[in-house]
Amino acid sequence: MFGRSLKLFRILGFDVRVDISWTFFALLIAMSLALGFFPAVYEGWPASTYWWMAIGGVIGVFFSIVIHELSHSVVSRAFGTGMTGITLFLFGGVAEMKSEPESAKAEFFTAIAGPAISIVLGVVFLWLASFGGPEPTPVSGLVGYLGRLNFVLAVFNLIPAFPMDGGRVLRATLWAMKGDIRWATKWASGLGGLFGFALMMAGLWAAFAGSLVAGLWWFLIGMFIRGAAQSSYQQMEVRRLMGGVSVRDLMHKDAHVVPPSLTLAELVDRYVYEFQQTAFPVSEHGAFIGVADTAHVKSTPREDWSRLTVRDIMTPPDKAPLVDPSQDAIVALQSLQQSGADTLIVVEAGRVLGTLSRGDVMKLLGLKMDLESA
Numbered sequence: 306m307f308g309r310s311l312k313l314f315r316i317l318g319f320d321v322r323v324d325i326s327w328t329f330f331a332l333l334i335a336m337s338l339a340l341g342f343f344p345a346v347y348e349g350w351p352a353s354t355y356w357w358m359a360i361g362g363v364i365g366v367f368f369s370i371v372i373h374e375l376s377h378s379v380v381s382r383a384f385g386t387g388m389t390g391i392t393l394f395l396f397g398g399v400a401e402m403k404s405e406p407e408s409a410k411a412e413f414f415t416a417i418a419g420p421a422i423s424i425v426l427g428v429v430f431l432w433l434a435s436f437g438g439p440e441p442t443p444v445s446g447l448v449g450y451l452g453r454l455n456f457v458l459a460v461f462n463l464i465p466a467f468p469m470d471g472g473r474v475l476r477a478t479l480w481a482m483k484g485d486i487r488w489a490t491k492w493a494s495g496l497g498g499l500f501g502f503a504l505m506m507a508g509l510w511a512a513f514a515g516s517l518v519a520g521l522w523w524f525l526i527g528m529f530i531r532g533a534a535q536s537s538y539q540q541m542e543v544r545r546l547m548g549g550v551s552v553r554d555l556m557h558k559d560a561h562v563v564p565p566s567l568t569l570a571e572l573v574d575r576y577v578y579e580f581q582q583t584a585f586p587v588s589e590h591g592a593f594i595g596v597a598d599t600a601h602v603k604s605t606p607r608e609d610w611s612r613l614t615v616r617d618i619m620t621p622p623d624k625a626p627l628v629d630p631s632q633d634a635i636v637a638l639q640s641l642q643q644s645g646a647d648t649l650i651v652v653e654a655g656r657v658l659g660t661l662s663r664g665d666v667m668k669l670l671g672l673k674m675d676l677e678s679a
């Protein structure tokens with residue numbers, strides 16, 4: 306879901322990162338404030354004043370989103386759900402959870418904490434702005450803008466479209482009512498998908514009616530919400546179906562182990578083509594010493610294939626994609642996705658036990674979806 310992100314600082318034990326996409330968002334806010342919003346509301350001020358207000362506005366938006374996400378994280382941690390940190394990206398922020406919340410109550414309070422703090426911030430900013438007196442100043446104008454922004458943030462996030470905060474509140478309520486998180490997620494994410502689609506259509510309509518930029522933004526936000534709603538339902542299904550399955554249950558026990566003295570030409574002919582695998586564990590005197598994979602063979606000039614051996618090109622154990630046999634299969638699938646590797650080598654106490662490929666996990670998942678999903 307995220308591209309490159311940059312860690313900014315750490316607060317209350319959480320890392321705050323910004324995704325590259327957020328810089329575009331920040332630029333867009335700055336431009337629309339300096340060239341559109343402030344000149345329209347406060348006429349006749351110098352252009353440099355609007356730009357200073359806009360820069361203050363972007364910084365204020367940044368901290369408003371960080372405080373909103375932090376409050377989700379702090380409440381979630383209080384309920385015992387692990388949080389990895391906060392990442393600001395395109396349209397706002399995301400507080401990343403390691404797993405699904407423990408209970409409907411935990412989800413309800415975690416979700417409501419963000420909009421609640423945004424409303425508090427909104428009230429505080431508007432109250433501060435009221436000290437400016439009847440004549441608007443750049444400072445009171447900026448603070449007043451931040452007050453209204455926080456109300457917008459609260460209201461937008463309360464839309465009952467899962468996985469937005471309002472959708473999480475809805476899911477928690479349905480979950481508490483029927484005691485079935487799967488049913489609750491199905492409905493809440495279904496509504497989320499519908500809402501995203503409606504926003505996309507409204508965006509298209511606005512674009513054709515003349516508000517091209519606003520329409521495009523609505524369309525993009527709608528597309529994002531729709532995608533997030535669908536993928537969060539799929540993720541929950543995958544977690545449910547693969548729950549309790551370990552790497553040991555799923556791995557190929559008869560792994561094709563290669564010796565380090567094998568030449569690359571032999572590796573390709575006798576192993577890669579024969580077994581149609583891209584990675585092979587390398588073992589010497591029964592001990593695991595590395596992984597030979599086709600990517601390294603490919604980057605070696607062909608004329609050297611009969612001269613160089615597996616030992617010359619293998620990845621050492623500390624850099625190889627390894628997995629413990631007791632690990633959950635779903636965690637193994639995540640590390641396959643993150644590392645970009647096709648096969649994990651299952652190693653226990655320095656010995657190769659087997660291999661686990663992405664295909665193996667997907668095959669079982671496909672079978673389970675076919676037989677157990679109603």
Ligand SMILES: [Zn+2]
Pocket residue numbers: 373374377419420462470
């Ligand atoms: Zn939120």
